[in-house]
Amino acid sequence: MNRKGRLRGWGGVGGMALACAAAASLLVPLSRHEAGADAARTGGPGVGRGVQAKADTCTDPEASLPASDAGGPSIEKIKKAGKLVAGVDQNSFRWGYRNPANGKLEGFDIELVRAIAKDILGDPDAVVYRAIPTSRRIPALQNDQVDVVVRTMTINCKRIGQVAFSSAYFQAGQQVLAPKESAITGYNATLKGRKVCVAAGSTAFDALEKESYGAVYKDLTVPSQLDCLVRLQLGQADAVVTDSALAASQAAQDPAVQLKGDPFTKEYYGVATKLENTDLVRRINHVLVDYRSGGDNSPWMKAYRDWLAADLPGITGPPEPKYRS
Incomplete structure (x- = not known):
C-alpha cells in the first residue's frame, strides 16, 4: 500500500507539514494577548535547580504538595504580568491542537489551562500560549520561559528532581x-x-x-x-x-x-512548574480539587466528554489525588 495516499485527518499532507514545522520550533508564542516582553523567544538547554526527590529513593512520585488557595511569589508574578504563560502542544489532536476550522487552540489540556488562569487571574482567556516540543518542556520551565507546562506530561521519579508537579489529572500508559x-x-x-x-x-x-x-x-x-x-x-x-x-x-x-496490544505502563499526567514555585503548585492543586468535584457533572468529566470520550471511552473519572506532608 502506498502510505502517502493514506494521509488524512486534519489538513492532509499540507496540514501535517505545517504542524511538523511548528513542532520543530524550540519555543513559539502561539497567542499574544498584550504579552509584551513575555512573548519573546528564548532557547538553550536548562539547568536543574535544586532537588525535589532523588530517583533512587523515589517511591511515590505522584504525591504532590497539599492544595491551597493562598498566594505567593510566583502567583504574584503572574498577577503582576496579567497573563499566565503556558507551555502547551498545538499538534496533539483532542489534547492541545489548533483547530484548522477556527484557528483556536482547543483540547483537554487547554481546558485545564483556562481553569488555572480563571482561578489566579479571574479570566480564562488571560493566557499566553507557547508551543513547545516534548524535549523542551523541562528547559522551558527552568529558563523561566513559561509559568506552567500542561502538555500530557508524565510525572515520574526522573522528572521530579527537575520540575515540580501538581497532583495527577489523567492516567495513561x-x-x-x-x-x-x-x-x-x-x-x-x-x-x-x-x-x-x-x-x-x-x-x-x-x-x-x-x-x-x-x-x-x-x-x-x-x-x-x-x-x-x-x-x-x-x-x-x-x-x-x-x-x-x-x-x-x-x-x-x-x-x-x-x-x-495493551498499554504496558501506568503513568499519570501532571501540571509542571519550576521546581521552586511551591506556591503555584499548591494553587494548581486547589484548582484541581474544584475541577474534579461534582462527579459526572464536574468540569473534568465535561472536558472528558467534550474531547476524549469518543477515542478513549469507558473512563469514569479522574485519578485520585495524592499529597505528601
Missing part, C-alpha cells in the same frame, strides 16, 4: 501504534528489526532504552510525537511508541492505523 495491516502486535518481539519512531525526552524513549525488543529507534527520534504519525504515514517508520492517550488521538486522525 505507553502503547504501540502501527498500520492496521502490520504484523506488529504490541510492545513485544514483533518489534524486532522494525523502525520505531519516538519523541525525544519522552517516557516512551526511556521505555525503549530499557527494552527495545530489537527495534530500531535511535535514528527515528523526533522533537514532537506528532512527527511520528507523519513518518508512519509516509512509510518512514513501521510503528510509533507513545502515550496511549496520544496514540488514540492519532488513530482518530488516521483510520488506517490502530493501537496494537
Whole structure:
C-alpha cells in the first residue's frame, strides 16, 4: 500500500507539514494577548535547580504538595504580568491542537489551562500560549520561559528532581501504534528489526532504552510525537511508541492505523512548574480539587466528554489525588 495516499485527518499532507514545522520550533508564542516582553523567544538547554526527590529513593512520585488557595511569589508574578504563560502542544489532536476550522487552540489540556488562569487571574482567556516540543518542556520551565507546562506530561521519579508537579489529572500508559495491516502486535518481539519512531525526552524513549525488543529507534527520534504519525504515514517508520492517550488521538486522525496490544505502563499526567514555585503548585492543586468535584457533572468529566470520550471511552473519572506532608 502506498502510505502517502493514506494521509488524512486534519489538513492532509499540507496540514501535517505545517504542524511538523511548528513542532520543530524550540519555543513559539502561539497567542499574544498584550504579552509584551513575555512573548519573546528564548532557547538553550536548562539547568536543574535544586532537588525535589532523588530517583533512587523515589517511591511515590505522584504525591504532590497539599492544595491551597493562598498566594505567593510566583502567583504574584503572574498577577503582576496579567497573563499566565503556558507551555502547551498545538499538534496533539483532542489534547492541545489548533483547530484548522477556527484557528483556536482547543483540547483537554487547554481546558485545564483556562481553569488555572480563571482561578489566579479571574479570566480564562488571560493566557499566553507557547508551543513547545516534548524535549523542551523541562528547559522551558527552568529558563523561566513559561509559568506552567500542561502538555500530557508524565510525572515520574526522573522528572521530579527537575520540575515540580501538581497532583495527577489523567492516567495513561505507553502503547504501540502501527498500520492496521502490520504484523506488529504490541510492545513485544514483533518489534524486532522494525523502525520505531519516538519523541525525544519522552517516557516512551526511556521505555525503549530499557527494552527495545530489537527495534530500531535511535535514528527515528523526533522533537514532537506528532512527527511520528507523519513518518508512519509516509512509510518512514513501521510503528510509533507513545502515550496511549496520544496514540488514540492519532488513530482518530488516521483510520488506517490502530493501537496494537495493551498499554504496558501506568503513568499519570501532571501540571509542571519550576521546581521552586511551591506556591503555584499548591494553587494548581486547589484548582484541581474544584475541577474534579461534582462527579459526572464536574468540569473534568465535561472536558472528558467534550474531547476524549469518543477515542478513549469507558473512563469514569479522574485519578485520585495524592499529597505528601
